[in-house]
Amino acid sequence: MAQPIAGIGVAALFAIVASTASAQTVFNAELSALNTNVTGSEARGTATLTMSGDTLTVRIEAMGTAPNTMHLQHFHGFTEGDAKSGCPGADADANGDGIIDLIETEAVAGVTMVPFHGDPTSLEIVADSYPTADGTGAYIYEETVSLSSLNAAFESKFPGQQMDLDRRVIFLHGVPAETNLPDTVQSLGEVPAQVTIPIACGELSADAQ
Numbered sequence: 201m202a203q204p205i206a207g208i209g210v211a212a213l214f215a216i217v218a219s220t221a222s223a224q225t226v227f228n229a230e231l232s233a234l235n236t237n238v239t240g241s242e243a244r245g246t247a248t249l250t251m252s253g254d255t256l257t258v259r260i261e262a263m264g265t266a267p268n269t270m271h272l273q274h275f276h277g278f279t280e281g282d283a284k285s286g287c288p289g290a291d292a293d294a295n296g297d298g299i300i301d302l303i304e305t306e307a308v309a310g311v312t313m314v315p316f317h318g319d320p321t322s323l324e325i326v327a328d329s330y331p332t333a334d335g336t337g338a339y340i341y342e343e344t345v346s347l348s349s350l351n352a353a354f355e356s357k358f359p360g361q362q363m364d365l366d367r368r369v370i371f372l373h374g375v376p377a378e379t380n381l382p383d384t385v386q387s388l389g390e391v392p393a394q395v396t397i398p399i400a401c402g403e404l405s406a407d408a409q
């Protein structure tokens with residue numbers, strides 16, 4: 201009698217393994233430089249967000265950013281409706297000061313949603329656990345979180361919205377604190393504009409498997 205039961209067990213195990221493997225969903229973004237007239241370099245990189253079971257792994261590889269500087273990074277999006285965010289072009293510079301500041305990105309990209317620092321699920325935007333670039337301006341960030349926990353926190357903070365990664369954009373931010381910026385460069389609350397100025401952006405899309 202044990203034989204057929206064992207057979208069913210193995211088949212069920214294969215089914216579980218197969219469904220787990222196919223349940224992996226990957227979103228990618230190619231990050232391109234913004235505000236190079238301020239940064240003096242081409243900040244760029246890739247972001248890969250992998251959903252597998254209840255985990256979301258976020259990996260961001262950046263280069264050309266300000267060396268030895270902490271870089272805020274998030275995905276941004278619209279808190280109302282289902283519009284797709286985009287990366288700002290030169291026409292986003294509404295006040296014509298030659299710099300696309302954080303506030304000027306809102307029309308095309310929406311607002312800051314999920315931070316990529318040491319504790320994304322906290323949804324705390326101001327934190328000191330964002331990655332810091334090395335002496336060459338490069339860094340690699342990787343963090344794995346519970347997808348259900350992040351979804352719950354997200355839906356609580358942004359009622360009526362789901363993460364919907366394929367209509368969000370990723371921004372990298374930050375130039376050295378001593379960088380001279382005109383007073384016209386707007387920021388978030390009392391956070392210095394040097395911290396929030398966008399330096400790269402990329403639109404997330406589902407990876408064609």
Ligand SMILES: [Cu+2]
Binds near residue numbers: 276372373
């Ligand atoms: Cu951001």
